[in-house]
Amino acid sequence: MAVLVAPTKSNLIKAKASLALANKGFELLDKKRNVLIKEMMSLVDQAKAIQSQIYKAIEGAYGGLQTVNITMGIKNVESIAHSIPKDEQFEVLLKSVMGVDIPTLKYDRKEVLPSYGFHNTNPALDEATHQFREVKYMIYELAEIENSIYKLAKEIEKTQKRTNALEHIQMPKYQEQVKYIQDVLEEKEREDFFRLKRIKGRSN
Secondary structure, eight states, X not given: XXXXXXXXXXXXXXXXXXXXXXXXXHHHHHXXXXXXXXXXXXXXXXXXXXXXXXXXXXXXXXHHHHHHHHHHOHHXXXXXXXXXXXXXXXXXXXXEETTEEEEEEEEOOOOOOOXXXXXXXXXXXXXXXXXXXXXXXHHHHHHHHHHHHHHHHHHHHHHHHHHHHIIIIIHHHHHHHHHHHHHHHHHHHHHHHHHHHHHHHHHO
C-alpha cells in the first residue's frame, strides 16, 4: 500500500490521532454488532417458539371450525363469516435498539362481542371464533418479531461492512503511515547526529 504523506512530525501526530480514532471506532462498532447479534438471536428463538404455538393454535381452530361446519352447516357458517366485520385496530410504533428503529404493534387485546345472533348458532361457533382470534394475535406478534429480525440483520450487515473497512483498510493505512513517518524521521535523526559528530570532529 502506497503511503502518500509527507514524513513530517505534524503528519505523524495526525496519523497517530487518525489511527487512535479508527481503533476507537472499530471497538464501538464491534460492541454494537455484538449487541445487535445477541438481540437478533433472542428474537429468532422467540419467533421459532411462536411459530410452533401458531401451528398448534391453527390446528385447534380448524378442528373447532370443522365441528361448527358439521353442526351448523357450511353455508350457514360462510354466511355468518361474511357478516363479521374486519378487526384491524392496531398502531405501529417504533423503539430504538442501538440506533435501529424496531417496529412494535400496539393493540387492545380484548374480547369482541359476537356480531352474529344466537339464533341458529351454538357454543362451538363461539369457541372457534375465539380460537381464530387468538391465532390472529399470535400472527401480530410473529410479524412484529420477524420484521425486527429483518431490521437488525440489515443493520448488522451494515455494521459489519464498516468494521471490515476500518479493520482491513483504514487502520492498516494509518499504521503504515505512522511506521513510514517514524522510520524516515529516525533515519533523518541518525543522519543529523552523524553529521554533527563529523562537524565536531573536524572542529577539534
